[in-house]
Amino acid sequence: MLMNDKVPLIREKALWMRRTAFTMVHRAQLGHPGGDFSAMDILATLYFGVLNFDAKRPDWPDRDRFVMSKGHATGALYSALCAAGYFPEDWLQTYMQPKSLLNGHPNRNYLPGVETNTGPLGHGFPVATGIAIAGQLTGATYRTFVLTGDGEQQEGSNWEAAMVAGHRKLSHLTLIIDRNRLQQGAGTEETSGLDPLDDKYRAFGFDVVEVDGHDHAALLAVLGAAPASKPRCVIANTTKGKGVSFMENVASWHHGVPNAAQYDQAMKELV
């Protein structure tokens, strides 16, 4: 199958995931929809175009791993895992309810398909680095993908991981940065600037690729490309809140929640 044949499926799944995540956030009146929506096309591309997995065997040793380091974006992660078949759709209705398996941040002991517990920022990349080292030690062929927010790159633990991954030439590791340029309260560049991110990662020993983080065909080409000799860093340029007009590029939608009118409006736009 040609890679681009997968694009219509990815587009369809990304739309379903956006509608599903916004419905979860609306019902719970809790969540992080801005970051969910900037990451949604990346997750849809991974789960429906790139990752080699079997939802019926979440512990399959040779599976590709996806680590959601921006653990607050559970609207995106849970809708992706559900669409990928890891758990039934009715579980989504319990999002953040008492004793729900769908906690505000993912827990691998609650849900199949969650590779590690995240939530505090700067944890996923080091863990993904360890997963990739395990693969390198054993000559395994699986690949490891980790998604961080861009504001999250301010956490120093990421740069510890970058040194280790570059030093060990972890070719089967791909770091994806959701570069929406907004963190919780303001822009990344006015808070503690990240640019030039590409030069930083090149200096740490990564192959760096920039991509439109909402272009499924482009994402598919970049994320699906075979491993080379170094770890890869994909800077995915995205729009926080992408797909809903009133959320796009508005920092307060980081953890904003919709009222009934906003929910109806979003559902009209997400078609």
Added chain:
Amino acid sequence: MATVTPTAAGLQDCRNAWVATLEQLAEADPRIVAVVNDSVGSSKLNSFQKKFADRLINVGIAEQVMVGVGAGLANGGRIPFVSAASCFITGRALEQVKADLAYANFNVKLVGQSSGVAYGELGATHHSIEDFAWLRPLTNLTVIVPADAWETAEAVKWAAQHDGPVYLRLSRMPVPDLDIPNRTFRPGKAEVVREGSDIAIIACGTTVHLAADAAEVLQAEGIHARVLNFSTINPLDEAALHRAAATGAIVTVEEASIRGGLGGAVAEFTSANQPVPVERVGFPGFLPTGSTDWLFQEYGLSPEGIAAAAHRALKRKA
């Protein structure tokens, strides 16, 4: 470097038992790997590195990624022993220990080296006396403090076959082998070092042999002290604590802060279940400059100091 008391005859550096056991286990099980933060020498892993070069993962001086990599290696089916000075592996990487190991419940073994005040004169930055208080509340994390070389080896073996996160708190301080016949290592269970019914002395790690010597001092005064080697700090052996409280008075002894550690755990338990006087021997907080031996003497981590604490507890006994 740090104070290391010369190894007198009959005393052992438990790190030798740790590395010898790890190498044996690694020979038999290719999944076992070691992760360090430039701490090959202080963890005594030079020989391991020679034998299993690719299975010694040195991430450099970077404790957060060291612990995170441990979790990732476990995800990838390895059994990592992550070894570094206790002060850094706990304090510097505490959130990784909490979230990546305990909360995620990954099969990772943390090995804290040179715990307590082993680094003596190097001061409070290098002392690890807060680690019990930091780690004891973490669900899923078994915390074990071996008291001698035999128990160190047994704890390493047990940790390797246990599916879950473990913190092994080791020391470089030379200690004698405990004189207990027919020993069996039972994680989560206190070991009776000596029977007695007047008072219970609950100790762990490097202080257990001092507690046993204190019991000798008390014996000469006609006081029969039960001595427990409480090598598992989390989870607590509640049955042993019930029996200890039944003596009517308790002394706790630890090479750690008296706030939130073994003494704190015993006080929590007794106040809720069986209130009895509890005297805690340990360190009050940041410590003045001094050698390990001097700090032990100064703060009563000695047979005489422990016996004096026993007298204080007995005076309060109903």
